[in-house]
Amino acid sequence: MASSPLLLCVLFCSYCLVALGGREHGFVVVPTSSSSASQSQPSACSSVSHVTSDNPNRASVPLAHRHGPCAPASVASGGEPSLAERLRRDLARRRHIIRKASGRTVTLSDAAGVSIPTSLGAAVDSLEYVVTLGLGTPAVQQTVLIDTGSDLSWVQCKPCDSSACYPQKDPLFDPSASSTYAPVTCGADACKALANGYDAGCTNSTGTPLCQYGIEYGNRDTTVGVYSTETLTLRPGVAVRNFSFGCGLRQRGTFDKYDGLLGLGGAPESLVSQTAGTYGGAFSYCLPPWNSTTGFLALGAPSNNTAGFLFTPLHSSPEGPTFYVVTLAGISVGGKRLDIPPAVFSPGMIIDSGTVITGLPDTAYAALRTAFRSAMSAYPLLPPSEYLDTCYNFTGFSNKTVPTVSLTFDGGVTIDLDNPSGILLEGCLAFVGGSSDDAGIIGNVNQRTFEVLYDSGQGHVGFRPGAC
Incomplete structure (x- = not known):
């Protein structure tokens, strides 16, 4: 019986460690x-993120896992792929990124004969986190995947139809309804700069030669459209003017529900590089531990x-x-x-x-x-x-x-x-x-x-x- 107090103490301490998620040794x-x-998939979403905000010019937006209750209903519905399917896509993406980083990528072509540079990961659908931004004037909400492994941002645009684009639950972005939309002409310097990675020639479907971008992912998913500029609203009162992006008019592959992609890589086409004059080429994010909580994406670094x-x-x-x-x-x-x-x-x-x-x-x-x-x-x-x-x-x-x-x-x-x-x-x-x-x-x-x-x-x- 003399050992009972010690035993009770051990049991009590063990209970405390379990209850508090205890850490020891x-x-x-x-x-x-x-x-x-x-x-x-809890029924409710909670926000526990903490953005360091001593920089008044720092802009942040909520970030969510695309298959959890914190994501917009337009991308969260339909269930999450199985672990095996997620890992299959992830392996393909990982292999593709390594090939690209080591200089072993190849240029592929889509069914229409447009030469498209290979970019990003082999399975874009393995990306898991989304943010909702405003595009155009007036601003229209677009829910896009975030990706540090690519540069050019894009969304699906009208007049794309079901035969040329993948289904999405949000309305397609309509360039004709925005007062700030402008396509990039084929001879513009911005178009010539795309030759290093995303240039797909010119398109003159409107009678004016316009700059055509193209991306083919490693699993042969493609997006092709008009390279354009538009106002991107990060939050009310905080906007990026003349933001260069791809207005997608022809997509093919296994894209699913989301409206497009936000490129956060280090090349000139990325959002980070385009806003370097304002935010210093810095950004941060916090990826939440569970689907039922939110994180954030922030442009700019804490000042002090x-x-x-x-x-x-x-x-x-x-x-x-x-x-x-x-x-x-x-x-x-x-x-x-x-x-x-x-x-x-x-x-x-x-x-x-x-x-x-x-x-x-x-x-x-x-x-x-x-x-x-x-x-x-x-x-x-x-x-x-x-x-x-x-x-x-x-x-x-x-x-x-x-x-x-x-x-x-x-x-x-x-x-x-x-x-x-x-x-x-x-x-x-x-x-x-x-x-x-x-x-x-x-x-x-x-x-x-x-x-x-x-x-x-x-x-x-x-x-x-x-x-x-």
Whole structure:
């Protein structure tokens, strides 16, 4: 009986750790239901994001997971693809980004014979986060995917019909109804500048030669239309004049429900580059941990208040300015640094908002997998699937103890991934292996709850935990 008080104390402390999502010695105890919370669909949406706003010129808009209750009904309805389908698309996108970043992309052609440069990821539908902006005068709401892996923004435009465009639930953008819409002529400097990536010649369907853009994604989805300028409204009273975008008149492929895409890459066509004079070429976002909460997308960096941010140097891809590259220096599991030679990470890591799963060099992933499996040995390991090989069956467990996973970047910056939302995806470790010779990709699961600040002017990327 003398040991009873000690036993009660242990039980009470264990209960406290579970109830609070406790963290101790590099592990976090969470309810087992949290393993799939990011895929559940609560009936209500809540907002818990916190934008650093000491810069009066900083503009932010709400950001939501496109399959959750916080997304507009026009893109959220219809159910979420299965995990296997999401991972299939994600793998295709990841492979395509690596090919493009390493200079191994090829130019494809659509059925009409228009030569279209390959861009973005192989499956645009793997992108998961959307924002709603106003386009035109008067402003018409458009819900678009955000993507740091591409530059040219586009929406579907009238007079596109069901034979030329994919179905969307919002009304198509009507250029004729806007007083500020202007197509770019074929001889304009802006059109000539597209030759580096999106130029698709000229179209003279209106009697005037107009600049035609074209993009073909790696899975042969295409968008072709007129390169144009328009007023883009970020929020009431905050607008981007003469914003260059693609007015899509012919789309083909597996696009689904959303109205278009917002390019946040580093090339001149992106929203970030076009607004650099106002916002300094900086932007940030916070990807929410669950579908039932919102995050944000913000243009501009905090003027002075960078407290809470951890910064690492930002590099450009040698194959072009689109991608944002950082240098990973190490990985820790359960508070213990893994024995991975620094040279393994020398190709760099692309940070991408549209890729779901993080792709590591094979050597790094093997070390991470071994350590993570050892720490999770109390739970049954499921047979490997085509896409992920470290998944667990938590049936019968009311709680699970998940080790912390930390990423250390160049400069000694270490971030602890949100646990479990930034580590597990439907009970699976959200990492995979890849080629050791190419850059890796930091997917959006690992980025959850961080404000990720891209600041090309300052030459760094910042991470602020607990921002949404």
